[in-house]
Amino acid sequence: MLDLTYRGEPLGREQDDFGQLTRSDDCVTDREELRRRFEAEGYLYIPGLLDRDEVLAARTEVMQRLWDAGILDKRHPMIDGIALSEAEYDGAATGPFMPYLAKNNAALEKVLYDGPMIRFYEFFLGGPVSHFDYTWFRCKRPGRGDATTPxxxxxxxxxxxxxxxxxxxxxxxxxxxxxGLMVLEGSHRNQDLKSSYGSTDVDLYCSNVGDQDAVVQQARDEDRELTTEERQSIQWNSTGAYSSDAIGARRELGGRWLTSEYEMGDLLLFSMYLMHASSDNRSNAVRISSDSRYQLASQPQDERWIGDDPPAHGIRAKRGMVC
Ligand SMILES: O=C(O)CCC(=O)C(=O)O
Structure with missing residues (x-):
């Protein structure tokens, strides 16, 4: 693990900087133990939980879309996902975050919202579950620019x-x-982090500062999104990332970055308060993955992520607050 990098810099130099995720495939039928581990670690890493053939079917659909979009190198089999080199790539994709790969993708929905995934959550949470309708999908191209910020x-x-x-x-x-994804050991138990950064909301803005309320209201009245300039002029409650530096974040917060060699069919689930990030993709292939969200059906849902056309972080989600 010592040669993992973040934006070109070594993520750590000592063995103590990194660790391996604890596997929980030994206790998938033991709810009490799953709950105990989740509370203790903030995550459950369950290799082989999902149906590998179903995951492969979803991969095939996503690779077809990336192939058609001119992101893959057509001198290699499509399913291998070998990326065009930086020099050959014409910038067809906008960035690593590509939710369109999840849209109208029945094979993906089968993996995420049916079968072993849902059965697992029902068992783990002890009742009927619901999930967000919105699915986050990422395609991380080789290079140092796409690592996920903490x-x-x-x-x-x-x-x-x-x-x-x-x-x-x-x-x-x-x-x-x-x-692949890495999580910061023990960060979900950091009470200071929870009550500071962890209690912010990226869609809240300061309604009592300048004319921000009017700017948001005007966009709403005109039924459009904020322009880049308008967005930049507003004071937001949170910018989302804890920092742009995974190396510095670990130094500040302590713990090790934990990760693993993942295989198709594996699942990593984690708490809302567990800090996570990813290292650089130093292979020659794209790294594709989704993140999806689950809860007990009896509990309230965040409406930004519900429905056929969810508000997401668009204008309908913005709310003012007194700062
Ligand atoms: O896949 C990644 O690099 C980031 C995923 C993520 O941020 C998440 O699952 O919440």
């Missing part, structure tokens, strides 16, 4: 129950050099 999910989805769970699902094998 953050906790709560700042993006705290308007319903906080007893909410993220599933991070790789749609391909992810060797270490491909930059």
């Amino acid at each position: 953050h906790c999910d709560i700042v993006y989805m705290s308007r319903g129950t906080k007893d909410l769970y993220t599933s991070w699902t790789p749609f391909g094998d992810v060797p270490l050099e491909m930059g």
